[in-house]
Amino acid sequence: MAGHVFKCALCGERISSDARPARCPKCGGKAFVHEEGEPLRKKACCTGSCSGCSGCCH
Numbered sequence: 001m002a003g004h005v006f007k008c009a010l011c012g013e014r015i016s017s018d019a020r021p022a023r024c025p026k027c028g029g030k031a032f033v034h035e036e037g038e039p040l041r042k043k044a045c046c047t048g049s050c051s052g053c054s055g056c057c058h
Contacts, residue, residue: 004037 006015010029015021020040023030034040 004040005035006032007035009033 003018008024008029009031011027013026
């Protein structure tokens with residue numbers, strides 16, 4: 001059983017996974033809303049700015 005449920009912000013597809021998906025399998029979107037599971041933690045080096053970010057965990 002997956003530890004998290006994410007909802008695609010573009011099409012609403014719900015995805016069960018242990019980690020944040022890279023892309024929505026339905027529409028290819030990259031923006032997700034964390035709906036269920038333990039809160040996700042930011043990387044120690046994450047500044048909250050997505051400019052030039054190589055991988056996001058928040």
